[in-house]
Amino acid sequence: MKQTLADALAQQGYATLTQVQQAVTDPELAGSDLLVSAQTGSGKTVGFGLAIAPTILGDGDHFASAAAPLALIIAPTRELALQVKRELAWLYGRAGAHLASCVGGMDIRDERRALERGAHIVVATPGRLRDHVMRGSIDLSDIKAIVLDEADEMLDLGFQEDLEFILAAAPEDRRTLMFSATVPRGIANLAGKYQTDAIRITTAAETSQHSDIEYRALSVAPRDVDNAIVNVLRFYEAPNALVFANTRAMVNRLTTRLSNRGFSVVALSGELSQSERTHALQAMRDGRARVCVATDVAARGIDLPSLDLVVHAELPTSHETLLHRSGRTGRAGRKGVSALIVPPAARKKCERLLKFAKLTAEWAEAPSADAVRARDMDRMLADPVWHAPIELTDAAQALVARFSAEQIAAAYVALYESRHSAPEELLAPGPAGKPEPRAPFGPSVWFSVAGGKKAGIETRRLLPILCKAGNISKDDIGAIRIHYDESYVEILESSADRFLAALGPDMTVEGDARVTRLDRTPDLGGSSKPGAKPFARSPEHRRGPGRKETGPDRIAPRPAPQPEPPGPERRKPSAPPSPRPRKPEPGSAAGKRAPMPDIATADGLVSPAKRRGKPAAHNQAGKRKPKAPGQAPSKAPPVGKPNSKKNKARAAAAKARGGDKPPKRRAPKT
Structure with a gap:
């Protein structure tokens, strides 16, 4: 072990190394790729810091001037990456190491400037490190060691593609160390692809539960x-x-x-x-x-x-x-x-x-609540203040002179308990797999709380507020109804007095919301928004016109049909009309349509086919057809049905006018 690292460990109070630290610092494993499975909290951060020291420090105890990074430490989350950076900072502090971090949520420009100034060790998260590699902000050509901390968590979070990109961009002659609490198939595949003859290290904590x-x-x-x-x-x-x-x-x-x-x-x-x-x-x-x-x-x-x-x-x-x-x-x-x-x-x-x-x-x-109180008493009696030498200060002498020993002891216990939250009374757990049936709520009292949906009040927020302010539990509260401007709460009758005593004379809860006790059950039906129609429809609206109801919310059944009264014999309905004949098939003898007769016009006989394809003279292209010079006005009747009474009347009126001239307008009578 390097002397600078040994001094740093001694300064931090390390007397002995943990199992994983001893395993990864074995001199025979120097220069080898490692796949280490160790439980969280086993000291693996200091372990892989010691493991990569011979690779990045070489034969010396101090780093040269910072240039391109020599080691990459990749962690799954920002908190873990910053924690690893703090651990390696004191471990390599005496060796003159410069560390930089590249994590999401931080200013990428500051990270780029730190990388340009030079760093020996870079601690990063996969996504941000890949971003720096793609931007060209970090030079991986001098990387000698890469450590994947919590590799299984990184795969669970979906960083496999980012890890493969980073490992592929790093030099092939590097050392790769993978640390993971478990080694699933994904970690084994990643190790087989990007590690060379990796040595598997399993600590004793992997085969048994954490002893601590x-x-x-x-x-x-x-x-x-x-x-x-x-x-x-x-x-x-x-x-x-x-x-x-x-x-x-x-x-x-x-x-x-x-x-x-x-x-x-x-x-x-x-x-x-x-x-x-x-x-x-x-x-x-x-x-x-x-x-x-x-x-x-x-x-x-x-x-x-x-x-x-x-x-x-x-x-x-x-x-x-x-x-x-x-x-x-x-x-x-x-x-x-x-x-x-x-x-x-x-x-x-x-x-x-x-x-x-x-x-x-x-x-x-x-x-249970009793177990918590007993544990509080044990902690209070185990306090070393009880065994300290007695020194009666002025305040202590005043208490002894004014109160008895019993009063002082009772006051001390009350003050001790007031500094802690009161324990909860628990029900007995029911049988496994069967939900416990809810007991009847019992007699209750209704209270109104100022504020409702308009003020953004919700049941999940109002419930803990009432429990805290009224010194009650959620089992003491029944129904909660949030209306537009006001909320209503149902509380057990046996807990109502305790609830009122805890609220005090102000009768307010958090946010100065006033609480009022109601003499009767409030009207909980419909919407309480001003001007809104009630949600429940009236009986007349529900049953509709012409129906009678047999109860408040029931509609009477439809009466059975009654026989007709005797009277004169009615006329029997005529026989139903004969069905309409089916249209004959196209192409059959019966399906051939009879030829339509030609229509007589002023110019001669015109067949229906030609008449259908030729527009009227005055309607062609939207303009009246120009007449030839010297041509007499046409006296032909308008085109239409030849036997129409309307067309005959029009033809007679045109003949009386002398052609198709429009009738002259008569001057109005004065």
């Missing part, structure tokens, strides 16, 4: 999933906890729920920008937030030093995802807990995931 992680499968009732998460967080009181959900909507709902219960919580999902994600993780690192709710993709690459608890609010889709989720805890020799929230319907799925992942979990029920 305690897996617990907690059975809960279907309606107590959120309450069980609250109790698990309160039971362990970890400095940092990570709650996993499968969708963004579930992340937002859990974040709101935990925030209303008094937890300092941040959210991580794909819809957040890079700056928002960075601020959320920084809040977890400096202690401003203790709980992070995230999706699988958003949480990849997260490395929190005090992450002692992982809660699976929703079961993952595969056992590889289960391993990646749980691998966020139990890192660097610390102990961690991975708790799976398992409702009855998901029991079989949880058992399959644990079997495929080769994990052994302890099955139990979620911590």
Whole structure:
């Protein structure tokens, strides 16, 4: 090992190397391609940093002036890439290394300038690195080593084409190291195509479950999933906890729920920008937030030093995802807990995931409220302040002089409990695979809350607000109806007094929304928008004209036909007309049409065929046909049906006028 690297490890407090670090730094493997399978949190970042040191440093302990990059580290996510850059910065700091990062979400112009100044090691994500290669911003001609960190995750995220493009553009005499928690078929194919005689390294953690992680499968009732998460967080009181959900909507709902219960919580999902994600993780690192709710993709690459608890609010889709989720805890020799929230319907799925992942979990029920309170008492009594030398300050002497020992102890316990969220009362989990039937709600009282759809109020937002402000749980709340300007909430009669006492004399909840107790059940039918017609139609409108109803919403059946009264004998209807004769087939003897007679005109006989093809004289091309010089006006009747009474009358009127001249208009009488 290079002396500069040994000094850096000693400064960071490394006394011994982990299994994967010892395996990849074996002198016999120097210069060989490696395919390493190691669990998340096994120290593989420092491991591949030590493994590529002989290749990029050579015989010396310090780097020469920075020019084209010597090593590429490719990671699946931005957070993991920046984390790898921080680890390699202190590892190669004494060797004078210059590092650059190329990740999505950052300004590509700043990255281009950093590459132009020169860098020995470049840490990048696949998409952004390929963009730099295609733009010509990075020179890969001097690359001596390429490391693919979390290679299986990169294939799951669809980066196979980008990886193949980058590996094909790099020199063929390079070293290629692949690190992956699992080695599926895609990783094996990629290794066989772009590695040369790769050596397979499998650590002991690959063949057995992570020894530093305690897996617990907690059975809960279907309606107590959120309450069980609250109790698990309160039971362990970890400095940092990570709650996993499968969708963004579930992340937002859990974040709101935990925030209303008094937890300092941040959210991580794909819809957040890079700056928002960075601020959320920084809040977890400096202690401003203790709980992070995230999706699988958003949480990849997260490395929190005090992450002692992982809660699976929703079961993952595969056992590889289960391993990646749980691998966020139990890192660097610390102990961690991975708790799976398992409702009855998901029991079989949880058992399959644990079997495929080769994990052994302890099955139990979620911590009850009594168990949380007992754990709080144990933590309080285990505080070292009880064994410290007694020093009575002025404030302590004032308390002793004013109050009894019992009063001081009761006040201390009350103040201690007030700093923590109250635990939830959980129902007994039902049998596996059968949903628990909902119990009758019971007597209730209705309340109105100012604001409705016009103000953007939704049920999923209003429910946690009422629970927090009224010191009640969702089981105490029945129906919630959001109208246009007002909302109505049904609360158990046994919890109404507690709800009113928690609201106080102001009777307001979050956002200064006023709450009013109603004396009767409100009118919940129809739309409450001003000027809108009720949704339910009136009985007269429903039944239509001429119908009678037998009840409030029923239409009477149609009466049966009655026999006709006796009377004079009616005339029998005439026989139906004979059917119309069918049209004869074309070409048959009966199908030949009789010839039409010729039509007599002033110019002689004209056949119908010629008459149909020749337009009228005054209608040809839209103009009147010019007459020849000296030609007498035509006295022929207009073309039409020869025996028409109308045409005969027109011909007689034209003859009386002396041709086809139009009649003269008579002067109006004065």
